[in-house]
């Protein structure tokens with residue numbers, strides 16, 4: 001297992017060039033990992049993407065990578081947990097180009113046994129992974145209604161079964177799944193579709209480096225297909241769901257995880 005290369009680029013592209021010409025997206029967490037890969041694929045397919053995240057230098061790096069692509073990427077740093085600021089930013093993006101696709105990708109957590117999660121720690125993770133997703137989605141609603149657009153929220157494999165060490169984050173993502181299904185019903189009349197995409201283990205900044213390697217190897221071993229999820233295949237799935245082929249896809253949880261959710265589970269702490 002130690003010779004395995006976990007993050008080889010993977011060519012997952014099946015969608016046609018120009019698919020999203022004249023379309024616009026809003027992507028949170030656009031400066032790294034999965035969010036950056038989503039931006040790159042959407043811009044490659046001709047979209048105008050507005051991205052955010054807290055670190056300007058990471059967003060700038062994403063912008064540099066899109067330079068010769070068919071679409072365009074603009075950005076402004078923002079903390080999605082600052083309600084007034086993020087609402088204003090969604091409005092700014094919506095008023096300037098509309099929003100055909102919203103990608104709720106910003107998120108994360110620390111790994112800890114529930115008994116060691118303080119109320120402040122719990123609140124921080126719920127705020128980032130649930131409350132902010134509601135705020136952004138609601139702020140985007142007027143623009144999604146105009147475009148008859150769609151929403152993809154990045155979730156976690158195992159969201160419907162539980163993972164040790166992730167009680168706070170799984171609770172938040174399960175909340176997003178409930179919200180997604182409820183809004184898929186409420187907003188169906190507007191032609192708006194909402195789905196959750198749940199990757200298994202993805203080798204990104206959050207899980208990279210030598211220190212994370214033993215955990216990574218354990219997570220990949222717990223994945224029946226024995227391989228991590230690539231950022232490129234998550235990005236292609238986001239694009240597919242936003243495409244005309246996804247017209248009737250709504251209220252879904254799609255776990256793109258090599259059957260990890262059916263296996264022993266992706267646990268961040270060992271069973272006692």
Ligand SMILES: CCC/C=C/C(=O)SCCNC(=O)CCNC(=O)[C@H](O)C(C)(C)COP(=O)([O-])OP(=O)([O-])OC[C@H]1O[C@@H](n2cnc3c(N)ncnc32)[C@H](O)[C@@H]1OP(=O)([O-])[O-]
Pocket residue numbers: 107108109110111112116117118119120121122124125128156157200201202206207219266
């Ligand atoms: C297979 C799936 C794998 C998933 C992978 C990924 O998601 S990869 C993506 C990975 N990328 C990321 O996850 C990056 C994003 N993550 C983050 O930005 C932050 O971790 C955050 C949002 C969770 C907290 O943001 P914040 O600035 O608001 O937090 P703060 O610092 O102010 O602390 C608030 C409270 O939390 C407490 N606390 C903190 N650590 C621990 C701990 N280890 N133990 C226990 N508790 C901990 C801290 O003590 C404090 O409580 P206290 O002591 O006052 O009672």
Ligand SMILES: NC(=O)C1=CN([C@@H]2O[C@H](COP(=O)(O)OP(=O)(O)OC[C@H]3O[C@@H](n4cnc5c(N)ncnc54)[C@H](OP(=O)(O)O)[C@@H]3O)[C@@H](O)[C@H]2O)C=CC1
Pocket residue numbers: 028029030031032033034035052053054055056058078079080081105106107108109128154155156157198199200201202203204205206207
């Ligand atoms: N890696 C994995 O194995 C898996 C990841 N996920 C989820 O996928 C999503 C992307 O994670 P991944 O790419 O792996 O990890 P990263 O840590 O690279 O991405 C998280 C992104 O969210 C942004 N972000 C975090 N907090 C905030 C905030 N308060 N306001 C604005 N932006 C914020 C970060 O930017 P900045 O720090 O600049 O603000 C960063 O770009 C997350 O929701 C993660 O939990 C799901 C399953 C598995």
